[in-house]
Amino acid sequence: MRFFLESKKFLLVSVVVYILLKILFANNFISIYIQQITLFALIVTVASLGLNVIYGYTGQFSLGHAAFYGIGAYTSAYLTKIFGIEGVFSFLPVLLISGVVAGCIGYLIGIPILRLRDDFLAIATLGFGTLVRVILDNSDRFAEVLGGSRGFVGITKITNLELTFFSALFIVLITKNLIYSRYGLFLRSIRDDELASTSIGINTSRMKLMAFSYGCMLAGIGGGLYAHLYTFLHPSNFDILKSIDFLIIVIIGGMGSIRGTIYASIIWVGFIEGLRIVLPVELLDLRWVVIPILLIALMMWKPYGLMAKKIK
Amino acid sequence: MELLGYIIEQTINGLQLGAVYALIALGYTMVYGVLRLINFAHGDIFMLGAFIAYFLITKFGMPIYLVFIITMLSTGLAGYLIEKIAYKPLRNAPKISLLITAVGVSLFLEYFLSLNALFTPNYIAFPRPFEIESYDFALFTVTNIQLLIFLITFVSLFLVYLLVYRTKYGKAMRAVSYDREVASLMGIGIDGIISFTFIVGASLAGLGGILYGIAYPQINVFMGIMPGIKSFIAAVLGGIGIVHGAVLGGFIIGLLEVFVSAFISSTFRDGLIFIILLLVLILKPSGIFGKRIEKV
Numbered sequence: 001m002r003f004f005l006e007s008k009k010f011l012l013v014s015v016v017v018y019i020l021l022k023i024l025f026a027n028n029f030i031s032i033y034i035q036q037i038t039l040f041a042l043i044v045t046v047a048s049l050g051l052n053v054i055y056g057y058t059g060q061f062s063l064g065h066a067a068f069y070g071i072g073a074y075t076s077a078y079l080t081k082i083f084g085i086e087g088v089f090s091f092l093p094v095l096l097i098s099g100v101v102a103g104c105i106g107y108l109i110g111i112p113i114l115r116l117r118d119d120f121l122a123i124a125t126l127g128f129g130t131l132v133r134v135i136l137d138n139s140d141r142f143a144e145v146l147g148g149s150r151g152f153v154g155i156t157k158i159t160n161l162e163l164t165f166f167s168a169l170f171i172v173l174i175t176k177n178l179i180y181s182r183y184g185l186f187l188r189s190i191r192d193d194e195l196a197s198t199s200i201g202i203n204t205s206r207m208k209l210m211a212f213s214y215g216c217m218l219a220g221i222g223g224g225l226y227a228h229l230y231t232f233l234h235p236s237n238f239d240i241l242k243s244i245d246f247l248i249i250v251i252i253g254g255m256g257s258i259r260g261t262i263y264a265s266i267i268w269v270g271f272i273e274g275l276r277i278v279l280p281v282e283l284l285d286l287r288w289v290v291i292p293i294l295l296i297a298l299m300m301w302k303p304y305g306l307m308a309k310k311i312k
Numbered sequence: 313m314e315l316l317g318y319i320i321e322q323t324i325n326g327l328q329l330g331a332v333y334a335l336i337a338l339g340y341t342m343v344y345g346v347l348r349l350i351n352f353a354h355g356d357i358f359m360l361g362a363f364i365a366y367f368l369i370t371k372f373g374m375p376i377y378l379v380f381i382i383t384m385l386s387t388g389l390a391g392y393l394i395e396k397i398a399y400k401p402l403r404n405a406p407k408i409s410l411l412i413t414a415v416g417v418s419l420f421l422e423y424f425l426s427l428n429a430l431f432t433p434n435y436i437a438f439p440r441p442f443e444i445e446s447y448d449f450a451l452f453t454v455t456n457i458q459l460l461i462f463l464i465t466f467v468s469l470f471l472v473y474l475l476v477y478r479t480k481y482g483k484a485m486r487a488v489s490y491d492r493e494v495a496s497l498m499g500i501g502i503d504g505i506i507s508f509t510f511i512v513g514a515s516l517a518g519l520g521g522i523l524y525g526i527a528y529p530q531i532n533v534f535m536g537i538m539p540g541i542k543s544f545i546a547a548v549l550g551g552i553g554i555v556h557g558a559v560l561g562g563f564i565i566g567l568l569e570v571f572v573s574a575f576i577s578s579t580f581r582d583g584l585i586f587i588i589l590l591l592v593l594i595l596k597p598s599g600i601f602g603k604r605i606e607k608v
Contacts, residue, residue, distance in 0.1 A: 061408050061411070063415075112593070113593065116597070118407050118408055119349070119411050120593060123544060123548070124589065124590060124593055127545070127585075127589045130582060130586055131582075131586045134582050134583035135583065137579065241419075244419070285427055285428065289420060289423050289424045289427065292415075292416040292417070292418075292423070293416070295412060295413070296398055296413050296417065296420070299402065299409045299416070300401050300402060300405075303408075
C-alpha cells in the first residue's frame with residue numbers, strides 16, 4: 001500500500017487522464033481509428049518499459065524485444081481461441097499467462113546469452129528474434145489455427161480502454177517500485193560498471209537474468225493486449241523493424257527514465273500514425289528514410305536519450 | 313549412385329553460396345578487428361554492389377571485367393563514406409551508440425534505395441553477362457558460373473591473405489586490431505588504417521554482390537539483410553577478427569544452409585543458422601580459430 005501512497009501525484013494525474021480519455025471515447029467523440037491508436041500507444045508504453053528495464057536500467061542491449069512481444073501476442077490469442085474467452089475478466093488470467101510465458105522463454109534464452117557482452121548480445125538476440133520469426137512463419141505446422149505465414153485471423157476483440165489503461169498504470173507503478181528498490185539499485189550499478197558491481201558482491205548474472213525476464217514479461221503482456229486490439233496477427237509484425245521501434249522509443253525517452261519512456265511511446269506512436277494521416281501515400285515511404293537519420297543524429301548528439309537523468 | 317551424385321552437386325552448390333558468404337564475412341571480420349564494431353551496413357553494401365553491377369551491365373552494356381572493377385571501386389568508396397560520415401564522429405562514444413548508428417545506416421540504405429523514384433522495393437532480374445555452359449562429369453555437373461565464382465573467390469581470398477599478412481598495411485591493421493592506443497603511439501595513423509580497412513572490406517562485399525547476382529539472378533534492396541547476418545555468423549564461427557576463420561566459417565555456413573534446404577526443409581534454413589550461432593556463442597565464443605577466450 002505504501003508505494004501507492006508514495007506516487008500520489010502520478011495517480012492523480014492518471015485519474016485525470018483516464019477521465020479525459022473516457023469522455024473522449026464515449027459517444028465516439030474521436031474516431032474509432034484514433035481510439036485504437038491511443039490504446040496502441042499505451043500498449044507500446046508497456047512493452048517499451050520492458051525494454052527500458054533491460055537496456056536503459058541494466059545496460060543489456062537487446063535487438064529481439066519484438067520476439068517476446070510476438071510470443072505474448074500469439075500465446076494470448078491462442079489461449080482465448082481454444083478456451084473461447086470473450087469477457088474482460090476471464091481474459092485477465094490469459095494476459096498474465098502470456099506475460100509469464102514470454103518471461104519464462106526470456107529466462108531460458110537469457111541463461112546462455114546474457115553472458116555475452118554488448119554487441120555479441122545484440123547479434124544473439126537478433127538471432128533469437130529471427131528464429132522466433134521462422135517458427136511463427138511455420139506455426140501452422142504445429143497448430144492450424146496459428147495460421148503460419150498467412151497470419152492469425154479471427155481473434156476476439158477484448159482490449160478496451162479500461163483494461164489497457166489500468167494494466168499500463170499498474171505496470172508502470174510496479175516497474176517504478178522495482179527500479180527504486182534495492183534490486184533496482186543493483187541493476188543500475190550493473191549498467192554503470194559490471195565489474196565493480198561484482199566486486200561489491202552483487203550477483204550480476206542473476207540480476208541481469210531477472211531484469212531480462214521481467215522486461216520480456218512486459219513485452220509479452222503488451223503483445224497480449226495488442227493481439228486483442230487489432231484482432232489479426234502476422235509474423236512480419238514482430239520482426240527486427242519492430243524491435244528497432246521499441247529501441248528508438250527507449251532512446252528518445254532516455255535510458256533509465258520511466259517518464260521519458262511513457263512520453264516517448266505516446267509521441268512516437270502519435271508521430272508515426274499521424275504521418276499516415278497527414279502525408280500522401282507516395283511520401284509515406286519516406287518515414288523509414290527519415291527515422292534512421294533521426295536515430296543517427298540522436299546518437300551523435302545525445303547518446304543517452306533526450307530525457308536521460310544522468311549523463312555519464 | 314544417384315544419391316552420391318546428388319550429394320556432390322549439393323556440396324558444389326553449398327561451396328558456391330559459401331564463397332559469397334566468405335567474401336562478405338571477410339569485411340565483417342576486418343572491420344570488427346580494427347573498430348570492434350558489428351557493421352550492420354555491410355550487408356547493404358553487398359546489395360549496393362549487386363545493384364551497381366546491374367546498372368553497369370543493363371544501362372551501359374559494359375564488359376564484365378570492367379563491371380567488376382568499377383563496382384568494387386564504388387562500393388569501396390561507399391564504405392569509406394559511411395565510415396567517415398557515420399562512424400568517425402562516434403569514435404569515442406559508447407559502443408552501443410556505434411552499434412545503433414550501424415543499424416541506422418543499414419536501415420537508411422535499404423529504405424532510401426527502396427523509394428519508388430530509385431530502385432523500388434520490387435525484385436529485379438539480374439542480367440546474364442555471359443551464356444551458361446555446364447560441364448558434365450560422370451556423377452555431377454558444374455556450370456561455368458560456379459567455376460568463375462570459385463576462381464574469383466579463391467584469387468581474392470589469396471590476395472587478402474597476402475595483404476593482411478605480408479604487407480606493411482596488413483601489419484598496421486593487425487597492430488590496430490591488437491591495441492589501438494599502443495599502435496597510435498608507434499606512429500600508425502589510426503584513421504587511415506580504419507578507412508583502408510573499410511574500403512577493402514566494402515569492395516569485397518561489392519564483389520560478393522556481383523557474384524551473388526550472377527549466381528542467383530534476382531536482386532532486391534532488402535537482399536543484403538540475411539546474407540549479411542549469416543556472414544557475420546560465419547565470421548563469429550571462425551573466430552571474429554581472424555581472416556582464415558571468416559573464410560572457413562563462410563564455407564561451413566554455406567554448406568549447412570544448402571544441405572538443410574536439400575535434405576530437411578528450406579523453411580527451417582534460417583532458423584538453423586541461428587541455433588548454430590547460439591551454440592557457438594555458448595560453447596566457444598572465440599570461434600574455431602580463436603585462441604584467447606573472451607572475458608565475459
